[in-house]
Amino acid sequence: MKITFVRLNMFEHVSSDAMKPLLFGIIRSLTPPEHELSFIDERVEALPEQMDSDVIAFSVETYTAKRAYILSRKYKTERNVIVMGGFHASVMPDEMLSYADTVLIGDAEGTWDVFLRDCAAGKPERKYVSDETRPLAAFVDDPLVYRHRYYGIGICQISRGCKFDCDFCSIKTMYRCVRRKSADEVVEELKRAREKIIFFVDDNLFYDRASAAELFEKITPLKKKWACQISMDVARDDELLAKMKRAGCFLVLIGFESLNAPSLREMHKAANMSVPDYGDVIRRIYRHGLLIYGTFVLGCDGDGADVFDRTYRFAVENKMTVTNFNPLIPMPGTKVYRRMEEQGRLLYKKWWLSDRYRYGDTAYVPKNMSPEELRDGCLKMRTQFYSVRCILKRLCSNPVNFRPLNFFVFILANFISRREIHKKQGQLLGGMLYETDVD
Numbered sequence: 001m002k003i004t005f006v007r008l009n010m011f012e013h014v015s016s017d018a019m020k021p022l023l024f025g026i027i028r029s030l031t032p033p034e035h036e037l038s039f040i041d042e043r044v045e046a047l048p049e050q051m052d053s054d055v056i057a058f059s060v061e062t063y064t065a066k067r068a069y070i071l072s073r074k075y076k077t078e079r080n081v082i083v084m085g086g087f088h089a090s091v092m093p094d095e096m097l098s099y100a101d102t103v104l105i106g107d108a109e110g111t112w113d114v115f116l117r118d119c120a121a122g123k124p125e126r127k128y129v130s131d132e133t134r135p136l137a138a139f140v141d142d143p144l145v146y147r148h149r150y151y152g153i154g155i156c157q158i159s160r161g162c163k164f165d166c167d168f169c170s171i172k173t174m175y176r177c178v179r180r181k182s183a184d185e186v187v188e189e190l191k192r193a194r195e196k197i198i199f200f201v202d203d204n205l206f207y208d209r210a211s212a213a214e215l216f217e218k219i220t221p222l223k224k225k226w227a228c229q230i231s232m233d234v235a236r237d238d239e240l241l242a243k244m245k246r247a248g249c250f251l252v253l254i255g256f257e258s259l260n261a262p263s264l265r266e267m268h269k270a271a272n273m274s275v276p277d278y279g280d281v282i283r284r285i286y287r288h289g290l291l292i293y294g295t296f297v298l299g300c301d302g303d304g305a306d307v308f309d310r311t312y313r314f315a316v317e318n319k320m321t322v323t324n325f326n327p328l329i330p331m332p333g334t335k336v337y338r339r340m341e342e343q344g345r346l347l348y349k350k351w352w353l354s355d356r357y358r359y360g361d362t363a364y365v366p367k368n369m370s371p372e373e374l375r376d377g378c379l380k381m382r383t384q385f386y387s388v389r390c391i392l393k394r395l396c397s398n399p400v401n402f403r404p405l406n407f408f409v410f411i412l413a414n415f416i417s418r419r420e421i422h423k424k425q426g427q428l429l430g431g432m433l434y435e436t437d438v439d
Contacts, residue, residue: 001120002036004053008064008071009042010359011427017420018043020150022157022201023059023108025139030112042067044148051075055119060086060096062170062331062352067430069099069353081124083115088352090174091333095350097126106130106174107160109137136160136181139189151412154195156226158186158215162203164231166257167268168297171203173333178207183215190222197405200228212240216247225405227251227293232271235281241288250405251321252285253293259311262302268335282318286400291321291409299328299374301367308377312384319398322413325381327362327374340364347371355432360425379425386418 007021024039031037056075058068065088072082084096085104093103102124104111111128118124161175205228206212230252234240258264264273285292296311315323330337340346348354351363362371391414395401401410
């Protein structure tokens with residue numbers, strides 16, 4: 001069979017902040033060699049007007065769902081099969097089946113190979129469900145698959161799932177448990193990686209202290225430079241931070257989420273609630289020469305109008321390299337979505353399908369501000385943080401930024417983020433799905 005696998009973009013234009021798509025390498029490893037397989041990353045290349053393929057597969061996140069549905073109408077013929085999977089498939093499979101012939105629920109391991117076998121026999125099922133018992137597939141870094149440079153940054157995944165259960169996060173909607181590769185498997189993948197700079201795409205690199213320490217010891221000789229996501233318990237552990245630095249880490253992404261204790265309780269952000277002082281955590285990280293990518297969620301019921309200025313000043317005063325200031329988004333399948341739905345606070349029945357919703361908009365009614373105030377407050381923070389004046393202020397005020405790799409990362413990340421904010425804010429997701437205005 002001839003198969004085209006598509007990584008979708010949220011919009012119809014090309015992005016400049018695309019990371020290498022992990023799933024391409026996984027699908028390559030799971031596809032029998034008798035099939036002709038091609039990959040398209042819509043974030044960095046334009047889609048063709050037609051696809052002459054037996055199977056067209058879309059990897060779908062909630063933000064790209066409408067785009068997937070629009071393209072399924074465009075490319076569907078009597079002779080092909082449209083299949084969709086990804087995070088959105090795990091929570092909205094029946095919605096997807098209005099546009100796709102087949103939906104893969106859960107991981108590709110345990111669904112993709114079975115689907116291909118049935119498809120080759122001319123009898124694909126409507127749904128395939130992963131039971132999360134299969135080992136994580138090896139990542140194949142094929143230069144024929146990854147034709148684009150992606151800024152020379154490679155990717156690696158050690159685990160799927162998360163040990164925490166924050167109520168705004170969609171990870172638990174897809175993964176009930178945490179599955180991991182061994183340290184030796186990770187070492188072999190990193191040895192095959194063409195890039196010297198790696199981003200670990202795990203939602204939380206640390207499952208337990210012992211396995212983390214083993215991993216760092218084994219990857220240290222590889223001389224790779226890497227970034228990862230960590231939680232607050234790790235950020236307070238000087239011994240682990242030192243091991244990370246020796247192993248090649250240069251940047252950590254941390255979900256600070258909120259400076260308000262009531263908002264952290266509302267989010268069930270357990271790891272953060274036990275931290276009496278974020279400043280101490282930040283100072284520890286900087287002592288080890290690491291950069292910080294901080295993420296924040298604004299608009300919880302505990303947030304008032306002062307949340308924007310307070311959070312912005314915190315990020316600037318603590319010299320963060322990169323930030324995301326995000327309005328709280330009720331993602332389908334999450335506890336926060338169910339709560340907003342029960343309380344009648346959703347502005348759209350399905351914001352991800354609405355032709356009125358724009359990127360950066362608020363999708364619910366906040367308790368202590370208007371939806372417009374939440375949208376505009378987050379946009380103002382982003383715009384100010386990535387202004388040239390603020391970029392230079394943060395750059396020059398932190399000696400950690402002037403280490404050779406750190407300086408390059410700081411400049412590149414800030415100016416890409418600055419460009420993408422202006423490009424994305426207010427854009428219609430995916431295009432027009434409906435002929436009339438429907439929520």
